[in-house]
Amino acid sequence: MSEQSFIYVCNKLRPALERQHSTFRQCVSLKKRVAIALWKLATGSEYRSVGHLFGVSITTVCRCVQEFCAAAETLLVPEQIRFPDEEKFREMALYIENRWGLPHCVGAIDGSHIPIIAPQHYHTDYFNRKGWHSIILQAVVDGRGQFWNVFAGLPGSLHDARVLRLSTLWELATRGNLFPAHFRTIGTATTCYYVLGDSAYPLQDWLLKPFSDTGRLTAEQQIYNQKFCSTRVVVENAFGRLKGRWRCLLKRNDCDVELVKSMVLTCCALHNLCESHGETYETVLDEPDAEAAAQPPRMAVTQEVGEGRDDVRNALMEHLMINHSFSFD
Incomplete structure (x- = not known):
């Protein structure tokens, strides 16, 4: 700084x-x-x-x-960490489309585990699938890797989809107040703004995820997944830079859970401050969250049937086939 x-x-x-x-x-x-x-x-x-x-x-x-x-x-x-207004949403969507080719996309969502010592009460709730105690940070970032929505403090044992449903983001989406009423026709589908999530999240009109790799994906679906993952890497990189700068989020934190939650929110704000002020960042500080982006997307725990519309994914798949060329070397 x-x-x-x-x-x-x-x-x-x-x-x-x-x-x-x-x-x-x-x-x-x-x-x-x-x-x-x-x-x-x-x-x-x-x-x-x-x-x-x-x-x-x-x-x-x-x-x-x-x-x-x-x-x-x-x-x-x-x-x-401000919720974008209509003008800011347009700017975010334009930036992502110009850089990665995904139209009308305004960011990516993911969760990250923040290590803590075992709390005195309900400590088993905080024991995550990785084998240690944590709280979860759920964040949505724009194309530049800055947070525009964060939700922290839930026990580490919860699944990402469950954390999403307990967040204010889900509540806003359920009420139809998440994004401004700005629609765009992509091929045969009309869509509002949307964010990208991995396979752990439910498919929604406003939340897209990759096709589950069953070993029988079509060439078009593989192209969609490739472009999808190359765009969604921005949230993994943001977590890596967040923990690289503010390493209290990387090591096991011995503070009270409520204080840890406050530290997480503070560090997210400081991350945005440093990014917007153009502070230099040493790449040697990068943490494993960024490396996780290179791994194949996790298989979904929930079924895709009945989760949400799939016509937007199909329309984006056709859009990418028409407007971009890809190599599978």
Whole structure:
């Protein structure tokens, strides 16, 4: 993070974090409080190590992190992770179509596990399929890899489709309020905006997924899956950059679950801030989430029958066959 971005964060959170000196003691300065919290989020170091580095007590480090995340949730997250308006949706769709050739697509959705220590209560609920305890971060990103919707805190044992159905994103889609009423005809189908998800998600009018590889896919379906996966990699890369910058999300976090959730949301906002400010990123920090994009899509747990319309996928498949050439070398 550059000095310019650091000063921006300080000024943004000043109303909630700045303290006044008292008669008996001097308070920790605003810049130092922000630096302590950012260092903790960026390294995942123990409170004791951070305290030694900045010359403060463990209690002070803990308080700085808690207050910083609480202030960020109130002042920074709403600014950096905003639901797009109609003009922004058009811009996002145009960017993805120009770069990957998928018309009317406004992003990709996926989930990522954030490691935690086993909670004292209901710890089995947080034990995920990978064999460790976690909470789930569900995020939707645009073509540039910036988050425009995040939902975090549910136990790691839940399936991605279940997390989606419990999120506000699903609620908005159910009410028909997710996207503006802007339709486009693609071949024989008329579609609204949509996002891309892997095979774990249910097929919906607004959520497309690849064809399940049964070993009998047609050439057209293979082309669709190839283009689909090359576009959806943006969300995997976003998770990789998020955890590469803010490594408290990579290591097992020993904080309370509610604080971990607050840290996750804060880090997502800081990710958007760094990306929009053009901060440099060392590729050596990339994490396995980005590598997972190269793996074949997971088989769906739910059946495709009755999930949603399939005419949009078929129309996109025809569109890609007509407008693009592919090589299977």
